[in-house]
Amino acid sequence: MAYTIAQPCVGVKDTACVEVCPVECIHPTKNEGTFASAEQLYIDPNTCIDCGACQAVCPVTAIYPNEQVPDQWKNFIDINANYFKK
Template identity: 60%
Template sequence: MTHIIAEPCIGTKDTACVAVCPVDCIHPTKENPVFEKAEMLYIDPGTCIDCGLCVDECPVKAIFPEDDLPAEWNKFIEINAHPPKDLGLTWG
């Protein structure tokens, strides 16, 4: 199981979650040139260790364990696994 960033992140892109992630699995970071182009942040499911530190840190409550993701946001499982290609974010 991994964590999923869902709809509340769209347009917000608060990076508090990035700062607490021990494995740097949340992208793009502010340092990445595509940060401004991205509409939200994404979690690399192959890197996420399911620690949950990002959940409480998110000010818009956009991050959920995959099993607790509200059904209306299920599409964000796929969106996190395969971010828009134009962002150049590829997961291992």
């Protein structure tokens, strides 16, 4: 399993989630060159330990455990995973 960041993060990117993730699997961070051009942030499903800390702090309710991602945003599960295959 893993958590996924969905549509509500687009254009927000406040990085509250990055600051609380214990395994640093949310990218890009503000220190990465791709941060400015990124539409949203993404969770690396292979590193995420399902702690839920990010979900609790997201101001726009963009983060869900994969099995609870709302139907209209299910495609974001692949969008998050694919970001880390580049």
